[in-house]
Amino acid sequence: MRNLINALIGLAAILAIWEGLIIVGKYPPALLPPPTKVLAGFREIAVSGALVEHVLVTLRRFFMGYLSACALGIALGLVCGWLTRLWAVTEPVVHVLRPISPVAWFPFIVMWFGIGDIPATVIIFISAFFPVLLSTVAATRLINPLYLKVARNFGVKQPLLMSKIILPAIFPNIVTGLHLALGAAWIFMVAGEMLGAQSGLGFLIIDARNGFRTDLVVCAMITIGVLGLIFDRAIVIFERWANRVWGVGPAA
Amino acid sequence: MGQPGLGSGASRVSDLKLVKTEPEPNEASALIELKGVSMVFDDGRRPAWRSLADISFGVKRGEFVCFVGPSGCGKTTLVNLMAGFERPTQGSVAIGGRTVLAPSIRHVTIFQDYGLLPWRTVKKNVELGLESQKIPARERAQKVEALIKRVGLENFINHHPWQLSGGMRQRVAIARALAVEPEIIFMDEPLGSLDALTRMALQEEILALCREKGTTIVLVTHDVEEAVFLADRIIVMTPGPGRIKNVFTVDMPHKRDRGSAEFARTRRAVLNEMTAVV
Structure with missing residues (x-):
């Protein structure tokens, strides 16, 4: 309250x-739209249905890119974290690729995939992938050796060792990476849609600017901010849940 | 040599009908057999650490053996070797005549910090060892529920470990070990982090539960009273590097009276043996 x-x-x-x-x-x-005008703009695109349409398109791309990055990042992270030699080889590569802004891939992405849903989704994917991968590798390498000892003692072997022991043991630590990735992906979602899409909230910003409708630019910005906040709160709740159900208990 | 008090301690011990025995490594009836076991930890960076030197010892089937000694005497290493988590630098460890190469579900270890899986409920933790064996789900559930009831946790069956007290957690670990009906249970300071009252209660439960099926038990502790309460034989170890200093056979019948004169005398005899070297 x-x-x-x-x-x-x-x-x-x-x-x-x-x-x-x-x-x-x-x-x-046009240079700085007043709040009243922005409110009117909101009403306009809400009534016409454009806002909902753009939001839904953005959400679809976002979750496709983000969830596939999570799945692949966790899977590869487990393997790389478990196989020390493999990670010794891949780590330098990852550390060179990671600082490259996902947007820098854009020329290739457009050449390979054209304009549409895919470029934005790929940029969202790239921005989420590295935080998930790195946190999964780190968590796998830092797994409490006691759990592995117990698993050996009770005859738990691969692949069950991975699914029943390692993944659940490190999941609370991975969730931190999922949280970071969510924020990064949401930020780059706008860039991806501004550059390579004909719909979505990022495109709405470009489209409104081209029509000198700065009030609608602000509408899109506010919508992005509010949705980002909602996702952030949601993943915090998910983190607490993961700690309670999978981890050593609720954070004090 | 250089061990004052050993001689006088020995005579007092015999007065107490405490039979002092030499290690019997080649005893035919030994279930666990250690021959000339040495353990050196050497990671190539720090100076090599000699944890155990030339340990020979046998544990008989159905016996309850306690290793006591000050910290650094290698008792945890010894349990790790017997349980198959590590291999000795020299010598051999055999169970039932076969060299121990890896951990086995037949020889379960109970750890001081319980080793429960925090993402699993009490029920799922107890079930762990049964999952990797091909036991039908219904049979598993029955067995698990019976065991949880046996350790008095039937009201906590769907709780997670963090919702339980230390003593309850160790009960879960005991139930999990018993679920696979092991031949041997190794316990590494299982009650080390519990308060005195819980400790005593659990010592009684360990005796009652683990001896029901004649399970062989090897328990490591630094608490002499615990050893005297539980063990058929007490092995006193000394550090630097870890060696067996002496072995006591405890003949008192169970349930032992902690307040009895004999209990106190036995405890003092073991303690003297331990402190003689420090």
């Missing part, structure tokens, strides 16, 4: 500064 009040105070303050700037600076609406 107290948090909610604080949040509302913050939001009210930013609205007041925003409106105040426009009154004092007399900026033209």
Whole structure:
């Protein structure tokens, strides 16, 4: 309740500064649209159905890219973390690839896949993949040796060792990587859709700018921010759940 | 040589009808047999660490043997070798006449920090060893439920380990070990992190539960009273590197009275043996 009040105070303050700037600076609406105009813009795209359409397209791409990155990142991370030699070979490669912004892949992505759903999905995938991979490798290498001892003692062998012991043992640690990846992927989702798509929230920003509808640009930005916040809260809840059910207990 | 008190301790021991025996490595009836076992840890970076030197010893089938000694005397290493988690640098470890090469589900270890899998409920933890064997689900469930009831945790069957006290967790670990009906149970300081009352209660439970089926038990502890309460034989170890200093046979019938004069005398005799070297 107290948090909610604080949040509302913050939001009210930013609205007041925003409106105040426009009154004092007399900026033209195209340069800095006032809150009232943004609200009207929201109503417009909500009524026309464009907002929902863009949001749904974005969500579909986002979850395709993010979830496939999670699946592949965890699978490869388990293998690389378990096979020390393999990781010694792949680690340098990963560390060279990782600092390259996913957007830098864009020229190739468009040449290979054209314009549409795939480029944005691939960029989301790349941005989520590395945090998941690295956290899975680190967690696998740091697995409590006691669990492996118990598994050996009770005759748990591969592949059951992987699915019944290693994966659940390190899952609470992987979730931290999933959280980081979610944030990175959501940020790069906008870039991916601005560059290579004809729909979605990123495209809405470009499209609105081209039509000088800066109020709609702000609408898209706010929508992206609010959805990002919702996903972040959701994965925090997921993290707590994972710790309670899979881990050593709820974080103190 | 250089062990004052050993001679006088020995005579007192015989007064107490505590039979002092030499290690009997080649005893024909030995289930677990250690011959000239030495263990050196050498990772090539730090100076090599001699953990055990020339240990020869036999554990008979159905026996309850306790290893006691100060920390650093290699008792945990000894259990790791017998349980197959490690191989000796020199010498051999055999169970039932066969050299121990790897851990086996026939020889289960109970660890000090329980070794429970935190993502599994009590029921699923107890079931672990039965899953890797080809036992039908219904049979498994019956067995697991009976065991959980036997250790008094029937109201916690679907709890996770973090929701249980230390004593309850160790009960789960005991039930999990018993579920696979092992020939031998190794216990490495199983009660080391529990409070005194829980310890005593669990010592009684270990005796009752594990002896029901004549399971052979090797228990490592630094608590002499625990050893005197539980063991058929107590092996006193000394550190630097770990060696067997002496072996006591405890003849008192169960359930032993911790307050009895004989219990106190036995405890003192073992303690004297331990402190004589420190």
